[in-house]
Amino acid sequence: MxxxxxxxxxxxxxxxxxxxxxxxxxxxxxxxxxxxxxxxxxxxxxxxxxxxxxxxxxxxxxxxxxxxxxxxxxxxxxxxxxxxxxxxQFRGSETSPGSTVPEALSHFKREALALARRHQGVMVEDKGSHLALHWRGAPHAAEQVRALAAARIGDIAGYRLQPGDHVVELVPADxxxxxxxxxxxxxxxxxxxxxxxxxxxxxxxxxxxxxxxxxxxxxxxxxxxxxxxxxxxxxxxxxxxxxxxxxxxxxxxxxxxxxxx
CATH class of the missing domain: 3.40.50.1000 (HAD superfamily/HAD-like)
Structure with missing residues (x-):
């Protein structure tokens, strides 16, 4: 500090x-x-x-x-x-996030789900064009989740990592x-x-x-x-x-x- x-x-x-x-x-x-x-x-x-x-x-x-x-x-x-x-998304001009999901994000989702199966309590939240990985129920898996996201974000063009409270989310960079x-x-x-x-x-x-x-x-x-x-x-x-x-x-x-x- x-x-x-x-x-x-x-x-x-x-x-x-x-x-x-x-x-x-x-x-x-x-x-x-x-x-x-x-x-x-x-x-x-x-x-x-x-x-x-x-x-x-x-x-x-x-x-x-x-x-x-x-x-x-x-x-x-x-x-x-x-x-x-x-x-x-905005009220009155909602996008259809699921229609523009990059293939690389879909591939990452499969990897994330495999990690979640290995660590009970890890949750993969699919928001269409966004994907969030939660570990509130599995604090022991925090480093593995972060490491996977950090290792794969470079493969997903136009996306960035957004860290949060017991979660990391892959979101469009803009x-x-x-x-x-x-x-x-x-x-x-x-x-x-x-x-x-x-x-x-x-x-x-x-x-x-x-x-x-x-x-x-x-x-x-x-x-x-x-x-x-x-x-x-x-x-x-x-x-x-x-x-x-x-x-x-x-x-x-x-x-x-x-x-x-």
């Missing part, structure tokens, strides 16, 4: 009437689980998110590594603005959450607002950098010294408490921002 690296980040203030809120999902709104399909939102969370979205005039979006159909399942009946697969935030910020209702990004993992650092560059707020969930975030919340429980405080803020504090011409 470098000398002078801050160990403490203050909690974020309440949102004002000119903010746009971008929320990561896993590790931020959801606690991690051994299987990604076993997670559930806390009770009342949907009502709080809906209230806050209404008060922000719809300027609340999910920015996640999950595909859009999984986000819609988790947040049903809400259908929020969203960027799925780290920004490979896709990240910072790009997703910038894309959304060019459109209403996000246009002209102060961007606020809340996330926990290394994938979210791209989002932090994007909002910081645009005069926004970046909020790290959990503790990591080498982060671009300028605010912090301890865990998903603290995130939901902060969201509730914002939702309970008087509606008069959420008048829409002045239209820009």
């Amino acid at each position: 470098a000398a002078g690296t801050p160990l403490y980040r203050p909690p974020p203030p309440l949102l004002d009437d000119a903010c746009a809120l971008f929320l990561d999902v896993d590790g931020t709104l959801l606690e991690f689980a051994s299987q990604p399909d076993r997670v559930r939102l806390p009770p009342q969370a949907l009502a709080v998110i809906e209230t806050l979205s209404d008060r922000l005039q719809g300027a609340l979006a999910l920015v996640s590594g999950r595909p859009l159909h999984e986000l819609d399942r988790l947040f049903w009946p809400l259908q929020l603005p969203a960027a799925g697969l780290h920004g490979h 896709v990240d959450k910072g790009g997703a935030v910038r894309t959304l910020m060019r459109e209403r209702p996000f246009l002209g607002r102060t961007p606020v990004f809340v996330g926990d993992d290394l994938t979210d650092e791209y989002g932090f950098a994007a909002v910081n560059a645009n005069g926004g707020w970046s909020v790290l969930v959990g503790r990591r010294d080498d982060s671009h975030a300028n605010y912090g919340l301890a865990d998903p429980g603290a995130v939901h408490a902060w969201l509730r405080a914002n939702a309970e803020n008087p509606a008069s504090a959420f008048s829409p921002p002045t239209e820009q011409t």
Whole structure:
């Protein structure tokens, strides 16, 4: 750890009437689980998110590594603005990720599945054009998983490795959450607002950098010294408490921002 690296980040203030809120999902709104399909939102969370979205005039979006159909399942009946697969998918312009899978990625998937059969608890998550290898259920296999991914990424043109919390993902090189935030910020209702990004993992650092560059707020969930975030919340429980405080803020504090011409 470098000398002078801050160990403490203050909690974020309440949102004002000119903010746009971008929320990561896993590790931020959801606690991690051994299987990604076993997670559930806390009770009342949907009502709080809906209230806050209404008060922000719809300027609340999910920015996640999950595909859009999984986000819609988790947040049903809400259908929020969203960027799925780290920004490979957007609401209203969804790509068909499975239609453009490089043969080299398919070959890597076969190797990854063989490794998973040798190490119970390793999980291969096929997202179509993205592939994630999880080892939360098999911490002893972490080095083998990382080594396989690092050894093969050079064979998959146009792809990069995205490390995360007990996961490494193979993603298109031109896709990240910072790009997703910038894309959304060019459109209403996000246009002209102060961007606020809340996330926990290394994938979210791209989002932090994007909002910081645009005069926004970046909020790290959990503790990591080498982060671009300028605010912090301890865990998903603290995130939901902060969201509730914002939702309970008087509606008069959420008048829409002045239209820009």
